[in-house]
Amino acid sequence: MMRVAFQGTEGAFSEEALLKTFPEAIPVGFPTFHQVFSAVTTGEAEYGVVPVENTTAGIINQTYDLLLETDLHVIGEIVLKVEHCLLAPKGTTLESIRKVKSHPQGLAQCDGFIARYKLEGIPVYDTAGAARELAEHPEPGMAAIASRRAAERYGLQVVLEGIQDFTGNYTRFFVLSRHDEPRREGPYKTSVVFTTRHRPGELLAALQAFADQGINLVKLESRPRRDPDKPFSPIFYVDFEGHAEDPGPSQALLALLRRASFVKVLGSYPAALDWGLRSK
Numbered sequence: 001m002m003r004v005a006f007q008g009t010e011g012a013f014s015e016e017a018l019l020k021t022f023p024e025a026i027p028v029g030f031p032t033f034h035q036v037f038s039a040v041t042t043g044e045a046e047y048g049v050v051p052v053e054n055t056t057a058g059i060i061n062q063t064y065d066l067l068l069e070t071d072l073h074v075i076g077e078i079v080l081k082v083e084h085c086l087l088a089p090k091g092t093t094l095e096s097i098r099k100v101k102s103h104p105q106g107l108a109q110c111d112g113f114i115a116r117y118k119l120e121g122i123p124v125y126d127t128a129g130a131a132r133e134l135a136e137h138p139e140p141g142m143a144a145i146a147s148r149r150a151a152e153r154y155g156l157q158v159v160l161e162g163i164q165d166f167t168g169n170y171t172r173f174f175v176l177s178r179h180d181e182p183r184r185e186g187p188y189k190t191s192v193v194f195t196t197r198h199r200p201g202e203l204l205a206a207l208q209a210f211a212d213q214g215i216n217l218v219k220l221e222s223r224p225r226r227d228p229d230k231p232f233s234p235i236f237y238v239d240f241e242g243h244a245e246d247p248g249p250s251q252a253l254l255a256l257l258r259r260a261s262f263v264k265v266l267g268s269y270p271a272a273l274d275w276g277l278r279s280k
């Protein structure tokens with residue numbers, strides 16, 4: 001049986017995303033993203049599934065940084081609708097709740113709810129871990145923000161459902177592998193990281209390479225470089241439609257290689273199309 005790594009505990013949203021793509025796999029939870037990346041690198045797990053961005057709370061910085069620092073390939077993307085619930089031990093009333101623990105992303109995605117009910121948010125390492133902690137060590141006035149699956153797994157009551165600030169709350173995950181995968185049917189996306197020289201117009205010129213080939217960019221993100229000599233000089237992450245080996249993208253990447261001071265293709269992967277938004 002194939003082992004697939006995720007960050008968190010049984011009942012986490014990352015585990016749910018993983019099971020969407022690998023229904024037969026054994027999900028293996030790790031406390032940190034570092035451990036997930038390292039389990040895939042050493043072969044302890046065949047694949048890893050890590051969150052990259054959320055429509056409400058933005059990017060997951062650690063994933064972006066680790067993608068640059070390690071040599072894993074992005075071979076897939078998964079988009080999951082994230083429905084947060086307010087969980088508490090059976091018999092708890094909404095009025096008695098004062099504090100709520102969850103993953104920082106869970107707290108951020110329910111920020112308006114937490115403010116409205118004047119709750120104190122307590123960050124823990126994952127949403128399901130918060131539910132488990134609460135079930136094992138109930139505290140008066142304490143609740144957790146996690147999934148309905150976590151409530152069922154740890155025997156908690158769902159006090160309120162759908163408490164995220166926006167109904168369109170989606171998290172996008174990457175599937176990581178040590179190896180590239182053979183190409184499949186259907187549309188692809190490619191993720192690449194690069195840095196430019198510090199001169200006016202360099203980013204524009206780098207992106208122009210894609211425009212010249214008629215390539216649609218679907219994401220542009222920047223992170224500060226961790227270089228003591230160049231603090232705050234940016235690293236750019238770009239996602240575009242197409243496979244890196246297609247004629248247009250390979251021309252654009254060649255032009256980028258000539259121009260940029262550093263380029264790394266993180267991977268080409270089938271675009272996630274089955275997440276329910278297309279028909280709406």
Ligand SMILES: O=C(O)C(=O)C[C@]1(C(=O)O)C=C[C@@H](O)C=C1
Pocket residue numbers: 007008011012013014015051054060082103105106125126127128171
């Ligand atoms: O804590 C969890 O349940 C996770 O799977 C982590 C995580 C994240 O890091 O973004 C995954 C999906 C949701 O956006 C909330 C939390």
